Amino acid sequence: MKTREQRDLFPGALEMMILRTLKRQPLHGYALAQHIKRTSNDLLQIEEGSLYPALQRLLKEELLKAEWGISSTNRRVRIYKVTAAGAKHLEHEVSRFEKMLDGITRVLAPGES
Amino acid sequence: MSWLKQLFSRRRFYGELSLEIREHINERIEELVAEGMPKKEAAAAARREFGNMTLIEEDSRAIWQWPTVESFLSDLRYGVRMLRTSPGFTAVAVLTVALGIGANTAMFSVVEGVLLSPLQYFQPDRLVMVWENNPRFPRVWVSYPNFLDWQRTARSFQQMAAGMEQGVDLTAPGTPEHLNGEEISSGFFRTLGVELALGREFFPQEDQRGGSPVAIISNRLWRNRFDTNPEVLGKYVTLDGVDFTVVGVVPSGFSFGHQYADVYTPLGRSDPLILNDRAAHDGIFTLARLQPGVTLAQSQAEMSTIQNGLDQLYPDANRDLGIYTEPLKQVVVGNVDRTLLLLLGAVGFVLMIACANVANLLLARSAARTREFAIRSALGANRLRLVRQVLTESVLLSLAGAGLGLLIATWGVRSVVAAVPGILPRSENIGLNAPVLLFTLGASITVGILFGLAPALRSWKADPQASLKEGVRGSTSAHHHAHNSLVIVQMALTLVLLVGAGLLFQTMRHLWDVNPGFDVQHLITFKVGVSHALTKTPSSTRVAYQQLIGRIRQIPGVQAADFTDTVPLSGQGGTMPFWIDSQKPASLQGAPRLAMFLTGPDYLRTMGIPLLQGRFFTPEDTTKSPCVMVIDSIFAHIYFPDSDPLDHTLSAGFSPVGPCRIVGVVGHVEQWALGDSSAYIQNLAYFPLYQDPDQWVPLNYPETTVVVRTALDAAAIMPTIKATVYGASSDQPVYNIRTMQQIVWESMSSQRFPMILLGTFAGLALLLASIGIYGVISYSVTQRVHEFGIRVALGAGKQGIFRLVVGQGLRLALAGLAIGAAAALMLTRLLSSFSHLLYGVGASDPLTIVAVSLVLAGVTILACYIPARRAMRADPMVALRHE
Numbered sequence: 001m002k003t004r005e006q007r008d009l010f011p012g013a014l015e016m017m018i019l020r021t022l023k024r025q026p027l028h029g030y031a032l033a034q035h036i037k038r039t040s041n042d043l044l045q046i047e048e049g050s051l052y053p054a055l056q057r058l059l060k061e062e063l064l065k066a067e068w069g070i071s072s073t074n075r076r077v078r079i080y081k082v083t084a085a086g087a088k089h090l091e092h093e094v095s096r097f098e099k100m101l102d103g104i105t106r107v108l109a110p111g112e113s
Numbered sequence: 114m115s116w117l118k119q120l121f122s123r124r125r126f127y128g129e130l131s132l133e134i135r136e137h138i139n140e141r142i143e144e145l146v147a148e149g150m151p152k153k154e155a156a157a158a159a160r161r162e163f164g165n166m167t168l169i170e171e172d173s174r175a176i177w178q179w180p181t182v183e184s185f186l187s188d189l190r191y192g193v194r195m196l197r198t199s200p201g202f203t204a205v206a207v208l209t210v211a212l213g214i215g216a217n218t219a220m221f222s223v224v225e226g227v228l229l230s231p232l233q234y235f236q237p238d239r240l241v242m243v244w245e246n247n248p249r250f251p252r253v254w255v256s257y258p259n260f261l262d263w264q265r266t267a268r269s270f271q272q273m274a275a276g277m278e279q280g281v282d283l284t285a286p287g288t289p290e291h292l293n294g295e296e297i298s299s300g301f302f303r304t305l306g307v308e309l310a311l312g313r314e315f316f317p318q319e320d321q322r323g324g325s326p327v328a329i330i331s332n333r334l335w336r337n338r339f340d341t342n343p344e345v346l347g348k349y350v351t352l353d354g355v356d357f358t359v360v361g362v363v364p365s366g367f368s369f370g371h372q373y374a375d376v377y378t379p380l381g382r383s384d385p386l387i388l389n390d391r392a393a394h395d396g397i398f399t400l401a402r403l404q405p406g407v408t409l410a411q412s413q414a415e416m417s418t419i420q421n422g423l424d425q426l427y428p429d430a431n432r433d434l435g436i437y438t439e440p441l442k443q444v445v446v447g448n449v450d451r452t453l454l455l456l457l458g459a460v461g462f463v464l465m466i467a468c469a470n471v472a473n474l475l476l477a478r479s480a481a482r483t484r485e486f487a488i489r490s491a492l493g494a495n496r497l498r499l500v501r502q503v504l505t506e507s508v509l510l511s512l513a514g515a516g517l518g519l520l521i522a523t524w525g526v527r528s529v530v531a532a533v534p535g536i537l538p539r540s541e542n543i544g545l546n547a548p549v550l551l552f553t554l555g556a557s558i559t560v561g562i563l564f565g566l567a568p569a570l571r572s573w574k575a576d577p578q579a580s581l582k583e584g585v586r587g588s589t590s591a592h593h594h595a596h597n598s599l600v601i602v603q604m605a606l607t608l609v610l611l612v613g614a615g616l617l618f619q620t621m622r623h624l625w626d627v628n629p630g631f632d633v634q635h636l637i638t639f640k641v642g643v644s645h646a647l648t649k650t651p652s653s654t655r656v657a658y659q660q661l662i663g664r665i666r667q668i669p670g671v672q673a674a675d676f677t678d679t680v681p682l683s684g685q686g687g688t689m690p691f692w693i694d695s696q697k698p699a700s701l702q703g704a705p706r707l708a709m710f711l712t713g714p715d716y717l718r719t720m721g722i723p724l725l726q727g728r729f730f731t732p733e734d735t736t737k738s739p740c741v742m743v744i745d746s747i748f749a750h751i752y753f754p755d756s757d758p759l760d761h762t763l764s765a766g767f768s769p770v771g772p773c774r775i776v777g778v779v780g781h782v783e784q785w786a787l788g789d790s791s792a793y794i795q796n797l798a799y800f801p802l803y804q805d806p807d808q809w810v811p812l813n814y815p816e817t818t819v820v821v822r823t824a825l826d827a828a829a830i831m832p833t834i835k836a837t838v839y840g841a842s843s844d845q846p847v848y849n850i851r852t853m854q855q856i857v858w859e860s861m862s863s864q865r866f867p868m869i870l871l872g873t874f875a876g877l878a879l880l881l882a883s884i885g886i887y888g889v890i891s892y893s894v895t896q897r898v899h900e901f902g903i904r905v906a907l908g909a910g911k912q913g914i915f916r917l918v919v920g921q922g923l924r925l926a927l928a929g930l931a932i933g934a935a936a937a938l939m940l941t942r943l944l945s946s947f948s949h950l951l952y953g954v955g956a957s958d959p960l961t962i963v964a965v966s967l968v969l970a971g972v973t974i975l976a977c978y979i980p981a982r983r984a985m986r987a988d989p990m991v992a993l994r995h996e
Contacts, residue, residue, distance in 0.1 A: 030137045047164030048141070052134060056176040068129075075140060078133050 012093060014054045019063065019082055019090040028069075028077035029055065055080060063089050130173055138163055168493035184498065188505040195506060196513075202478060203510070206471045209884070210514025210560065212877060213467030215521025218545070218553045220460040220870075222526050224453050225552070226543030232442055233366070233542075235306020236402075240441040241409060243273075243399040243416060245434050247702035252437055254394040256430070257380075257387065259423055260298075263399070266419055269412035270401040274301040276369075277383065277396045280815075281376055282642035284844045285351040287338050291642050291848040294352070295374040296383050302329075304402050305369070311335075312346045312361030320381035322388070328357035329377040332365035352376060353815075354645025368541070370398075370445065384812055391430035392701065392767040400441065413438045433702035445538055452867050455947055459613065459874050462606045464560060466878050469599040470885045472564035475507060476595055477892045479568035500569045507565025508558055515557035519545065522553075533866040535859070567595055596889045597925055600882075604929020605936055607882040608962075608969060610875040612937040613947070615961040616954055617868035623788065623953025624861055629682065630782035632721030635672075636853035637821045637830070638680050643814070644842035651810040655803055658814060662713065664837050670825040671834075675713035676802055676817040680853075681782045682860040685818075686710075688794045691765035693752060694772065701767055707748065708784055709765060710799045711813055717779060719822045727759050727777030734801040740773035741801065745781045748796035763798065770806065786860055788952040818849070827852050864950055879969070883976045890922045891980035898987050906989035918984045922977035923970065930966045937962065 021027065021035055033048040058064040063086035071077040082090070138159045145155035160166065178184075196203045231237045244252040245259065255275065264273045274297065281294040299320040302309060310332060319327050328350055330338075339345045349356045357378060368374075380397070381388070387395045403412055416436040424431040479486075486499055523545060530540050537543070647657035658676065665674045679686040690704035698704040710716075714730040725746055734741055742763045749758045758778055764771030785793060805813055823830050827850065835847050858865075894901075901914055941947055941956035948956040 029133055030140045033137070048137070048162050049134070049164035049166065049169035052130070052169055053172040053176060056130075056173045060176055071140075073140065073143070075136055076132075077136060078129065 014050065015058060015063075016090065016093050016097065018051065018054060018058065018080075019086055019093070022064065022080055023082045023087060023090060026079050026081040028071055028079050030077070031071070032080065058086065061089075062086075127174055131170060134163075134166060134170060138166075165493045171493075184501070185505065188502050189509065191502065192506040192509045196509065199478070202474060203513075205884075206474050206510050207514045207517060209467045209470050209474075209881060210511050210557070211517035211521055212881065213464040213560070214511070214515045214518030214553060214557055215525060216460050216874065216877060217464050217556060218515075218518055218522035218549060219525030219529060220457050221552050222522065222545055222549040223529055223537070223543050224457050225546070225548050227537055227539050228446055228450050228453060229548070230539075230542055230546075232445065237442065238440070239403045239405075240305065241401050241403060241412065241438050242441055242444050243401055243412075244437045244439070245394065245420070246437045247433050247435065249703070249706060253434070255397045255399045256391050256394055256434075257397055258389070258391040259420075259431070259434075260397065260399055262423055263416065263419060267401075267412075267415060269404055269407045269415045271404050272300055272304040273399065273401040274298045274304040275380055275397050275399045276301060277380060277398070278370070278372065278374070279378075279383070279396075281352040281378075282354075282645075282844075282846055283338075283350060283352055283376070284354070284645075285349070289642065289844045289846040291640065291846045292334070292352075292375040293372050294376040294378065295369070296380040297377050298380045301377075301400070302363075304400055306402070307367060308364065309361045310364040311343065312359070314361065315379045320379040322381060322385060324379055324382055326355055326357040326382065327360045327379065328352065329361035329363060330359055331363050331373070331375040332367070333373075334375045335362045350376065352378065366541075386768075386808055386812060390768060391427055394767065401438075409438060409440065431702075432700040447538055449537060452863070452950070455944060456867060456870050456874075459610055459871055462610055463874050463877050463881070464556070466603045466606050466881045466885070468560050468564045469603045470881055470888070471507070471510065471560075472567050473596055473599050473885060473888055473892075475503075475564060475568040476571065476599075477888070479503070479571050503569040504562055504565045507568070508561030511557040511561030511564070515553050518557075519550075519553060529870065532869050533862045536862045536866050567599075593893065596892070600886050600889050600925045601929040601932065603882040603885045604926050604969065604973075605933035607875070607878040608930055608933025608965060609937045609940060610871065610878045611965040611969065612933075612941065612962055614868065614871040614875040615965050616941065616947075616951055616956065616958060617864060617871055619954040619958065619961060620864050620950065620952045621861065621868055624864065626953075627783065627787045629787060629857065630722060630780050631681065632822075633853050633857050635822055635824055636720070637823065637827045637850070638683075638818050638853060638856065639821075639831075639834070639850040640818050640848050641838055642844075642846045642848070644844050646844075647842065648811070648814070651807040654810050654814050658817070659803070661838070661841060662819070664841060665819065665821065665834060668830070668833050668837055670823050670830050672822045672824065673715055673719040674819060674821040675715040675719050677713070677716050677820055678711040678802075678813055678816050678818070679708075679784075680818050680820070680856060681784050682787065683856050684860075686784060689766045691763060691798070694762055697764070706794045707765060707796050707798045708794050710797065711802050711805060711817070712799055713802050716799075716820065719820050720782075721822070722782060723780040725778045725780060727775075729777050729779065730799070730801040732803070735803045736806070738804070740771060740804055741776045742771075742773040743777040743779055743799040744775055745779050745797040745799075747781045748798060749778045751796055765798065765800075770800070773800070787857070820853075864952070867950060879972060882969075883972045886922055886925065886973055887976040887980070889925070890918060890977050891983070893921065894918060894980040894984045897984070901984050901987035902989045905987055911985045914984050914987065915981045918981035919974060919977045922973050926970055926973035930969060934962050934966065 017036055018032065021032060021039075027035060029051060030048075033051050036051075037048075055064065055066075059066060059080075062083060064080050065083055066078045066080050069077060069079045138156075141159035141162065142152070142155045145158055146152055150158065163169075232240070234240060243255070243263065245255050246253055257275070260273075260275045267273065276295055276297040279294045279296045281292050283290050283292050297315070299315040299317045302314050309329065312329070314329070315327060319325055330345075330350065334350075335341055335345060338350070339348065345359050345362065348359050350359060351357070357376075361377075363377070387393045387397070401412075403409070413436065416438060420431075420434060420436045424434060490496070490499060526543060526545070530537060530543060641661065643654075643657050643661060648654040662674055662676060665671060686708055688706040688708050690698070690701045691707045692698055692704060712730070714732050714734065717724060717729045726749075727743075729743055730741065742765075744758060744763070752758075753761065758775045762772035762774050764773070779799070781795070782797060783789065784795075784797060802814075802817070821830075821834070831847075831850060838845050838847050901909075901917075904914065905911075938957050954961070
């Protein structure tokens with residue numbers, strides 16, 4: 001049986017991508033999934049469904065808010081928006097991620113020693 | 114969002130979530146169809162890309178939940194549903210648990226009420242009893258002058274009080290009645306920390322010789338004789354012919370020691386023969402409350418110092434006397450604690466057997482539910498959740514069982530207490546109270562988890578792939594292993610219980626065969642409160658008693674009758690120091706002891722005790738004639754091995770009587786207990802009632818019991834006897850009417866009580882174990898129907914199949930019996946409290962073990978019979994067609 005962690009990159013990565021995407025423009029679940037897939041050039045083979053628990057988590061922490069609306073294809077959909085707290089959280093997470101990435105890059109950098 | 118709002122808006126929210134997910138998939142399908150994919154394929158692709166819908170929805174919901182509680186509730190709902198779908202299984206399992214838990218709850222409530230719960234006094238753990246002791250006895254009744262000295266000097270105690278049980282005849286108000294009474298020192302109730310319901314305790318000036326006659330009465334007496342009149346204080350009760358003023362009423366439910374007393378009178382008014390004699394140790398006990406911060410050991414040390422001082426001051430009376438302090442509770446509980454704990458252990462075995470049964474049932478059912486679990490696990494349910502589900506179901510079962518078990522326990526407790534009346538101290542304290550209910554709850558949850566473990570582990574290991582494959586019967590060998598080991602354990606436990614019960618049964622049988630030394634049949638005993646108008650002086654008392662026994666002898670049907678102050682095996686009787694001829698020992702405390710019977714001349718003939726040498730007493734042995742005594746055969750054997758006892762004299766007592774000539778030797782009588790060969794005083798002596806010195810008459814005569822030999826039934830002759838006694842004087846109560854057979858029967862209660870309970874538990878164990886082995890064999894037959902069919906097709910005879918099945922059962926039973934026999938041998942030896950109870954049979958009696966094993970093997974064959982019959986009918990065609 002696959003464990004859920006394998007579907008995610010590292011803890012918090014999916015949430016970060018969701019927040020980043022939604023900060024640009026509010027989207028409903030399906031559009032969000034397609035957008036993340038597309039922009040990552042299908043590199044991230046995430047299951048579309050794994051978005052939903054992440055969305056619930058963000059809703060519960062009030063980093064996102066959701067409203068029912070009508071999509072471009074005329075469906076009743078729930079459209080997700082980043083809250084002010086969400087924006088702040090994203091900033092914080094991105095800077096943390098960059099620091100971490102910087103650290104990893106240094107360690108992995110070839111041959112200075 | 115507050116959690117409360119969450120809780121209420123959730124149902125709508127869940128609906129929105131599934132809608133959202135559904136829409137997501139529909140949108141994807143549409144898009145794929147628009148790209149030219151056929152609708153069916155598009156639907157499959159959309160779902161594949163999305164992932165496990167159910168699980169994702171569940172996970173998304175879980176974020177909003179208080180997860181453990183909610184999944185527990187849903188497990189609970191599911192569990193109830195599952196149990197209801199298989200009512201037969203549920204009924205058997207619940208009933209099994211109910212028997213196990215019920216028996217345990219009943220037994221625990223006895224242990225709780227008698228041993229664990231605190232005494233009903235203020236800070237009861239600070240209460241101690243102070244005894245004297247000597248080189249021969251660990252506890253000796255206290256000398257009253259010594260008590261007064263302790264009370265004055267001891268610093269370890271806040272209060273100290275003394276008391277003595279003393280029966281009294283109440284003649285007014287109302288009809289004459291003999292009552293249990295207690296003579297107590299002033300401060301008795303204050304020491305216990307008990308508030309009287311009405312009135313006051315005795316003043317110190319009332320608690321002495323010549324103090325005004327005052328009494329405190331029980332709540333029962335207040336109710337029965339005074340209609341609970343609040344004006345009772347100042348009214349009179351006539352006790353032993355003296356009018357006592359009621360000054361207090363004891364609160365209802367109060368009791369002290371082993372008997373329920375109806376009347377309390379000042380100890381200081383008691384007989385001066387006992388109170389003034391420092392050498393007298395005659396029934397007085399001492400009670401004390403420890404000072405805060407003082408330990409039992411410290412008080413013991415202080416009291417020993419005080420006693421040493423007294424010993425030096427009064428060497429004649431006190432030489433060799435020591436002190437023994439012990440917690441009051443230890444005295445009240447006595448020695449039943451070991452028996453009770455033994456029985457609690459035994460009943461624990463029954464619960465384990467019940468657990469094994471339910472575990473087996475659950476295992477068999479979990480095999481049947483393999484597919485259900487496989488499907489749930491394939492759908493993404495995680496293992497922990499499945500295990501939790503299985504455990505929830507089993508705990509649910511055990512709780513249902515416990516509910517029913519409580520009903521069994523209420524009935525069981527009543528039967529336990531009624532089974533052997535009088536053996537359990539504090540039995541009024543036994544009931545299904547809060548600690549007992551807590552025990553039941555804890556026990557049932559524990560056993561629920563215990564018997565749920567095997568199937569839970571099974572579901573943990575379940576491989577969904579394997580069990581989903583059609584037609585595979587699954588790997589059942591490990592499974593059989595579990596079944597088999599559970600049955601073996603059951604058999605072993607049952608054997609241990611049966612051996613225990615068997616040994617006690619043998620003990621009872623041997624005790625019945627013991628010759629008590631007298632003829633038990635056709636004997637009736639009772640006491641008479643001889644009218645106080647007739648017993649004003651010692652000589653008039655002697656006449657009154659002689660006339661009374663003369664009247665009783667005249668009654669048609671009475672073959673013989675006489676008085677004795679001690680009835681063998683009734684628990685009465687004490688010991689006293691003695692010496693032969695003129696060899697008076699330096700210290701009476703350290704001197705050898707005898708047990709003395711004060712009897713009338715016809716006692717020997719009435720009891721049917723054989724005369725071996727010389728003569729017994731005659732009516733001519735009176736205070737005016739030379740003092741005589743009679744000894745028993747053991748006395749003669751121990752102390753006169755080489756000489757004729759009739760050539761010697763005997764002196765006996767702390768205030769010695771004698772020297773008296775030994776005029777006869779009679780057969781030995783079992784005085785303390787049947788089959789009691791312990792080192793306790795076995796040498797008995799007899800002294801003529803009518804030779805008792807004047808000063809002892811008021812003390813000793815009222816203690817006597819009438820023994821009557823008659824061929825008639827007690828019920829037939831007692832009315833005549835009562836009429837005769839009342840005819841002589843109407844204020845003479847007749848009480849304590851018992852046949853000698855009853856007395857003998859009751860004397861065995863310390864063995865009978867555990868035998869009845871252990872027998873019941875063993876029977877229960879046998880029943881459960883036979884159901885267990887039946888279940889396993891019958892399950893295995895169902896599993897092997899195929900195999901049997903093939904065997905038959907290949908030419909196996911029906912007998913062969915029968916033998917195969919019964920053989921399987923017997924193999925299990927034999928393994929269990931071997932383990933059980935080893936365990937029984939070890940346990941019965943380890944438990945000293947158990948071997949203590951046995952008589953005439955060793956703790957590792959091979960006969961008992963073999964007999965019990967045969968019974969178990971027989972039951973096994975019976976239990977295997979039905980499934981074996983079914984196996985014999987296996988149809989080869991059905992089996993082969995199925996392949």
